[in-house]
Amino acid sequence: MAEEKTIAFDVESIREQFPTLSQQVYGKDLVYLDNGATSQKPKVVIDAIGHYYTLENSNIHRGVHFLSQQATEHYEHARKVIQQYINAPLEEEVLFTSGTTAGINLVAFSYGELLSEGDEIIISAMEHHSNIVPWQILCERKGCILKVIPMNEHGELMMDAYSNLLSHRTKLVAVTHISNTLGTINPVKEITRMAHEQGAVVLIDGAQSIQHMTVDVQELDCDFYAFSGHKVFGPTGVGILYGKKAILDKMPPYQGGGDMIEKVTFEKTTYNGLPHKFEAGTPNISGGIGLGVAFEFLSGLDMDEVEHYEKELATYAEKELLKLDGMRLIGTAKEKTSVVSFIVEGLHPFDIGTLLDKQGIAVRTGHHCTQPVMDFFKIPGTVRASFAFYNTMAEVDILVKGVERSINMLR
Amino acid sequence: MTLEEKQQEIVEEFAVFDDWMDKYEYIIELGKDLPLISDDKKTDDRLIEGCQSRVWLETDVVDGKMQFTADSDAIITKGIIGLLIQVMNNEDPKTIATADLHFIREIGLQEHLSPTRANGLLSMVQKMKLSALKAAAV
Numbered sequence: 389m390a391e392e393k394t395i396a397f398d399v400e401s402i403r404e405q406f407p408t409l410s411q412q413v414y415g416k417d418l419v420y421l422d423n424g425a426t427s428q429k430p431k432v433v434i435d436a437i438g439h440y441y442t443l444e445n446s447n448i449h450r451g452v453h454f455l456s457q458q459a460t461e462h463y464e465h466a467r468k469v470i471q472q473y474i475n476a477p478l479e480e481e482v483l484f485t486s487g488t489t490a491g492i493n494l495v496a497f498s499y500g501e502l503l504s505e506g507d508e509i510i511i512s513a514m515e516h517h518s519n520i521v522p523w524q525i526l527c528e529r530k531g532c533i534l535k536v537i538p539m540n541e542h543g544e545l546m547m548d549a550y551s552n553l554l555s556h557r558t559k560l561v562a563v564t565h566i567s568n569t570l571g572t573i574n575p576v577k578e579i580t581r582m583a584h585e586q587g588a589v590v591l592i593d594g595a596q597s598i599q600h601m602t603v604d605v606q607e608l609d610c611d612f613y614a615f616s617g618h619k620v621f622g623p624t625g626v627g628i629l630y631g632k633k634a635i636l637d638k639m640p641p642y643q644g645g646g647d648m649i650e651k652v653t654f655e656k657t658t659y660n661g662l663p664h665k666f667e668a669g670t671p672n673i674s675g676g677i678g679l680g681v682a683f684e685f686l687s688g689l690d691m692d693e694v695e696h697y698e699k700e701l702a703t704y705a706e707k708e709l710l711k712l713d714g715m716r717l718i719g720t721a722k723e724k725t726s727v728v729s730f731i732v733e734g735l736h737p738f739d740i741g742t743l744l745d746k747q748g749i750a751v752r753t754g755h756h757c758t759q760p761v762m763d764f765f766k767i768p769g770t771v772r773a774s775f776a777f778y779n780t781m782a783e784v785d786i787l788v789k790g791v792e793r794s795i796n797m798l799r
Numbered sequence: 800m801t802l803e804e805k806q807q808e809i810v811e812e813f814a815v816f817d818d819w820m821d822k823y824e825y826i827i828e829l830g831k832d833l834p835l836i837s838d839d840k841k842t843d844d845r846l847i848e849g850c851q852s853r854v855w856l857e858t859d860v861v862d863g864k865m866q867f868t869a870d871s872d873a874i875i876t877k878g879i880i881g882l883l884i885q886v887m888n889n890e891d892p893k894t895i896a897t898a899d900l901h902f903i904r905e906i907g908l909q910e911h912l913s914p915t916r917a918n919g920l921l922s923m924v925q926k927m928k929l930s931a932l933k934a935a936a937v
Contacts, residue, residue: 414819736873738851739827743875746819754851768872769851797820797827798874 405430416748424774436681440674466680475604480662483629488595489518491614491629496522498639505531507559512537514567517757519593543570543719558588565597569756570719571727602691622682626675643668694777698726701775708788726775737769743794806902813906830878836870849919852876858930895931
């Protein structure tokens with residue numbers, strides 16, 4: 389029973405700060421369990437965006453006037469907040485992008501320019517399409533070879549196989565920190581260390597990890613770390629690519645435009661330094677400011693406590709769901725975050741998701757942009773409940789009852 | 800019964816449900832009752848690939864009237880297919896090609912025919928209409 393569970397921290401007071409959560413859909417209290425797709429926003433973030441457009445709206449970096457200087461200051465302050473949060477050594481190593489996908493594409497395009505035919509790129513079997521397709525495009529463009537680290541039936545990467553794939557031909561390893569479909573936490577520190585031994589650079593897809601745990605890019609020692617703002621309680625359309633300065637300096641610009649230049653003539657253009665070299669055009673200013681506020685909000689939480697609490701939610705959900713007839717969990721890695729993916733024997737995930745929706749429960753169904761993972765498990769898709777720290781044990785109970793009711797209707 | 804009368808009949812049938820789950824209970828029963836397409840006929844040329852669920856559609860013209868059989872791997876999708884077939888079967892190709900299927904909206908299932916849902920139903924309706932257009936042109 390939910391009442392017997394120990395609550396690690398005051399969930400109710402956290403929930404109060406997320407206005408979206410306190411509404412009804414189809415006449416039922418909303419139970420939002422689609423945090424893997426996007427997270428809800430705390431009021432401080434919503435207010436910061438409103439405040440920016442109400443009183444501060446102005447273009448940054450170029451204006452001599454008051455509003456422009458103020459907006460520049462707030463935008464650059466956000467960069468500092470995020471730099472500190474991920475423990476990046478330098479401010480200019482923190483690049484604003486439009487999201488994880490944009491960050492990965494930036495690296496694939498720009499760092500990709502430094503690669504040549506026959507160079508090898510390693511990804512894993514559990515990557516999101518956005519950490520597969522940019523590398524396939526690069527391979528087509530440059531004649532590189534894509535290799536895939538296999539996984540076992542629990543959804544854990546096979547590290548021996550990875551070791552065998554690595555060689556002096558490996559130039560880049562791009563792996564997700566946490567699988568969006570399986571919840572597996574990959575040993576990215578070890579993956580990075582092994583790649584570095586072969587002289588390869590490492591990109592970590594952090595889209596599903598930074599909202600769940602402390603991320604220290606220096607401790608991981610990865611060369612790139614990409615994530616999205618909207619999954620970490622910030623706005624949509626903004627994200628971060630962290631990159632080591634020494635590597636970013638070597639890379640050619642990705643997109644040309646304003647802000648990224650030093651001097652332009654028709655004969656020759658010289659480029660601005662980091663981070664501006666990779667930030668062409670007017671950025672998502674309100675998004676950047678909002679993302680800074682989201683990280684300030686996160687800084688006020690104890691992330692170890694968050695991780696523990698979320699784990700408790702997921703473990704409880706898994707335990708209760710497994711009591712239902714025909715239940716099969718997809719993704720049973722030893723190291724897992726608060727993602728619970730499942731299928732029910734004989735039933736289609738779409739049907740279960742539709743019936744959960746009508747009971748006010750928001751989950752995700754389908755292949756979750758990881759079709760190779762579905763092919764591996766030979767399933768059409770899963771139902772995925774992904775928890776955030778504002779979810780409650782009572783919501784887990786509602787989910788389990790909702791799934792049970794759906795199964796009874798569909799059988 | 801005209802196509803319009805058939806739509807009206809379904810709207811009236813659904814009017815009794817004031818709870819979403821009751822409505823879906825009914826759709827699921829329709830889905831279970833829908834005649835299946837045999838596995839050997841579930842070929843790629845009959846397949847409409849959706850992002851979430853898959854639909855197979857077979858079209859025929861018998862005595863100048865359109866005949867549809869369809870199947871899906873998801874029961875709710877099948878139930879909605881059942882409703883669409885109920886309305887469109889045994890109609891003139893011309894009637895189908897120009898039909899406004901407003902009943903879907905009126906019974907609150909329009910989300911299933913939105914492009915974002917990607918369950919193959921929108922493509923199925925388009926295919927049904929296209930085959931009717933072809934039949935009308937013959």
